[in-house]
Amino acid sequence: MNALSTAESLRSTPEGLLWEPSERWVRGRKGDVTVVDSRHPVLVWEPGVPVPLYAFPREEVREDLLRPAKNPPTGTHTGSRVFYDLEVADELLENAAWTFPAHDLAGHIAFEWFQRTGKGLDSWYEEDEEIFIHPRDPHKRVDALPSSRHVQVEIAGTVVADTHRPVLLFETGLPTRYYIPREDVRLDLLTPTDHHTGCPYKGTAEYWSWHGKADVPPNVVWGYPVPLPAVAAVKGLLAFYNEAVDIIVDDERLERPVTHFNKTLSSRSAH
Missing domain, CATH: 2.170.150.40 (Domain of unknown function (DUF427))
Known part of the structure; x- marks a missing residue:
């Protein structure tokens, strides 16, 4: 069973992140390549950012497509220090993925969404419905x-x-x-x-x-x-x-x- 049990409520980390498990089946693709196929995603809210993003257990990510970032950024994604470049079909996408420093989210990887930041994975699905820009917030109507x-x-x-x-x-x-x-x-x-x-x-x-x-x-x-x-x-x-x-x-x-x-x-x- 995933360590981040869906029985837990919205939680915070010392770094200022909020997170909670989601029961949605989420896939992320670059072109025709499925990079993420997760049934245990986690919604993460970064400080000062009004919309959430997903982080995924490593075992549900195509880690074989990830490379240590050649030019990792600083001061982004709540102090994240581990970034990855994504290589798909001979195309290298710099800093397309990262891990959070929070202990609660150890073993999880997050990705950029192309339609939101201009880089990262270009199509996302919750169940069989395509979603755009960022995940929908379950606490928002x-x-x-x-x-x-x-x-x-x-x-x-x-x-x-x-x-x-x-x-x-x-x-x-x-x-x-x-x-x-x-x-x-x-x-x-x-x-x-x-x-x-x-x-x-x-x-x-x-x-x-x-x-x-x-x-x-x-x-x-x-x-x-x-x-x-x-x-x-x-x-x-x-x-x-x-x-x-x-x-x-x-x-x-x-x-x-x-x-x-x-x-x-x-x-x-x-x-």
């Missing part, structure tokens, strides 16, 4: 609820959206997002961009930028043309970053929240 609230969005005093039929998306740890039918949005004030992002809970988003004179970050509006089934209610609707625009709900002007997206929006403005 995402609910998309149709509503009849009156929602308005303003940019520099201009009303760019006005609806009585929004879908409110409640996601643990984030402000409520207000998804609005396109017919209720001033699309003439927005320009579609080639920016896209992925979310393991919602799918792949497309973006629009405001083209007025106000100082607004690019890609301030997004939508999911083909959302994942759990949030099908937001299909084709548009949402605005609460952090960068003014949102009025039932005549109450909401305070702009401060989230990790503020930094992302600021970096976009800098470019």
Whole structure:
């Protein structure tokens, strides 16, 4: 039996990691090569990182594909000191895997996810469903609820959206997002961009930028043309970053929240 029993609850390590066993069957691939095939994965949360990653027992990893890292990084992954390069089909992926220094996670190996960091394994599966960007957090909920609230969005005093039929998306740890039918949005004030992002809970988003004179970050509006089934209610609707625009709900002007997206929006403005 795996030493990390599924009967144990969420635990912490002296290094500041949180971890818990998962009962999901997880596979990770590079191209057509399965590098990880695990029925005993462990979810790990690093300090200051809002999303988890997986670590896997060594016996469920293709260790024959791992090489001691030629240029191991420093100061990453909670002080990890052992990194591996991954060699698959004559391609060497530097620092694609590592071990944590925590005693609780001894004998486990973690991997980079290409869609999140631009390196590492490029496709992942939980059971027979492909997942993207990072593992889903079992302690997080995402609910998309149709509503009849009156929602308005303003940019520099201009009303760019006005609806009585929004879908409110409640996601643990984030402000409520207000998804609005396109017919209720001033699309003439927005320009579609080639920016896209992925979310393991919602799918792949497309973006629009405001083209007025106000100082607004690019890609301030997004939508999911083909959302994942759990949030099908937001299909084709548009949402605005609460952090960068003014949102009025039932005549109450909401305070702009401060989230990790503020930094992302600021970096976009800098470019």
